[in-house]
Amino acid sequence: MPPFAPLVAGLPATVPFVGPETLERRRGVPFAARLGANESAFGPSPLAARAMREAVGQVWKYGDAPSFDLSRALAAHHRTTPDSIMVGEGIDGLLGNLVRMMVAPGDAVVTSDGAYPTFNYHVAGFGGVLHKVPYRDDAEDPDALVARAHATGARLLYLANPDNPMGTWHDGTVIAAMLDRMPADCLLVLDQAYAEFAPASAIPDIAADDPRVIRMRTFSKAYGLAGARIGYAIGAPDLIAGFDRVRNHFGVNRIAQAGALAALADQGWLAHVVAEVQAARLRIADIGAASGLTALPSATNFVALDTHRDGDFARALIAALEREGVFARMPGVAPLDRCIRISAAPIHELDVFEDALPRALAALSPA
Amino acid sequence: MPPFAPLVAGLPATVPFVGPETLERRRGVPFAARLGANESAFGPSPLAARAMREAVGQVWKYGDAPSFDLSRALAAHHRTTPDSIMVGEGIDGLLGNLVRMMVAPGDAVVTSDGAYPTFNYHVAGFGGVLHKVPYRDDAEDPDALVARAHATGARLLYLANPDNPMGTWHDGTVIAAMLDRMPADCLLVLDQAYAEFAPASAIPDIAADDPRVIRMRTFSKAYGLAGARIGYAIGAPDLIAGFDRVRNHFGVNRIAQAGALAALADQGWLAHVVAEVQAARLRIADIGAASGLTALPSATNFVALDTHRDGDFARALIAALEREGVFARMPGVAPLDRCIRISAAPIHELDVFEDALPRALAALSPA
Incomplete structure (x- = not known):
């Protein structure tokens, strides 16, 4: 085989x-x-579902390369201009393109130890060198991240706010204050996949054309369109234009474009989902507490439950839950990996979790 | 802005x-x-359309990363095993990943002068150096391509059969014979986007695990799913596994996976479309002939119409057609660019073209 x-x-x-x-x-x-x-x-919004079913009739056409209608609607939603918006195949796809745009082999990139593995995958895939900063009190550590970016000459600094996998968050003023301390040649990658679930105070007030930061948003989480593969970046027009140098221009699914446009227009459904998620977070905390697990505060659509044990125990618990029919995940590194991570879900699925958790824990106890 | x-x-x-x-x-x-x-x-097949509308109900779930069901069905369809199949976001997405996998900055890549621009875009995007071989008699020139691959130490040799933008094709035996003459470190990228429209004799008989070639197929053309963004590669398992090192693993739309699976199962609809396309090619040739344009032979879902003039004339004709409400394209380089390229379409749209072509030509004639 050719190498x-x-x-x-x-x-x-x-x-x-x-x-x-x-x-x-x-x-x-x-x-x-x-x-x-x-x-x-x-x-997703029933209106988005209807828009997608209707869009099936046009699926023989390639999608609109600039996602013009959606970009314009997103610009209005965020009170900016379409040249500050880039629609892409979910945050995963946008992160891959962004790393390719900014990181040459050997370049330093800073993230938190235990943060989003797919970002790390992209950095490694383009030859970047990852520098990982520990979490502090189960939250990402802005001061330490900025300091490490200076120390390593990093090209990108990745931060999710609210955070995944812990669900914790910083006030938006803390994030905004990072910008003035960033190295000149380093871009802040602010992953806001969970922003819609967070209190308004967690959203930093940043001008769309601020060249020091790119923000990543998605229709996969609160808008319920994970399988549609559509998200967007907000950034300075010169940076946003750079995506056109590397991206797959006709890569966004036409049905997804229609669904996202309709989903964005139905902010009432979004509010409904956010309220359901708030209730589900409380229920997950209660289910955990009944078995001695403690919920971390969350501004996302999941809850990290602290087992008060170690990573080996949590991994065994995830496996035991799987045997009980529950798909869950957990943080990948210590000390975060003493927790398991449970997604918000409708009542019936949380009933299943409520039944399964005590049985799974019992299966792990010595006889 | 960070650079x-x-x-x-x-x-x-x-x-x-x-x-x-x-x-x-x-x-x-x-x-x-x-x-x-x-x-x-x-x-697309009405069954595929139905499957997509039904899949909307599950779009809140990420797609299945290995596209397991579809890969298995494709393997059965091509009489091979799933580890020789990689499903991706259309041929465009697969070509981008393939170039990334095989081409380092400065590496040589061979293609035909006037062949698929998106392939060239990906090669340039990863720092490859393109070497272009002229078409010969409006067809790609296998002998010259192989010779150029040897002369340049190329890592990839791109060939579309049937060809785009000319619609011409070589017998499958000609393509298969190229394999024995390829440089050892050079992979043949055989773009078969239009294979379903071609005579069976145009499809080379190649073992799925032959390490010298990767074949690209799509649901965008004959299967009518361009907007769904789904295609696949057929190649040796070690090569196919390489995609997992760089691809966006959850990047394929879940609705597209369902649609492609149902489309593949409805080979009757495919035969219907192929017959319609054959009729449309004849009609396009007739429409062209009535205005003095000559159809090139085509094994695709489009027809290149020779204007018997030059590229400037053809470009003006495309612009005049656009003013008449007809979207068409044309080859990008001489001497291919004496032609315009018209896609097969249902009767009503070809009626529009029939009305528009004489008017567009008249608008170009000196008063």
């Missing part, structure tokens, strides 16, 4: 996440509760 | 294709006939 390019030849063949369908095929039976990927089982 | 990585800083900000919606926004009025992107206005 891979040297950079790719040196990459591992591993996959950042194993999806629930893959686990179900191994199990031979579907999960009873899908609580591991922070999807929204509350679903 | 782009050097490779990306050197890339042009141009876009390989301007989409019809962008042209419509400039015109201020929709096209009456959309004949420029080789989409299938015959649409």
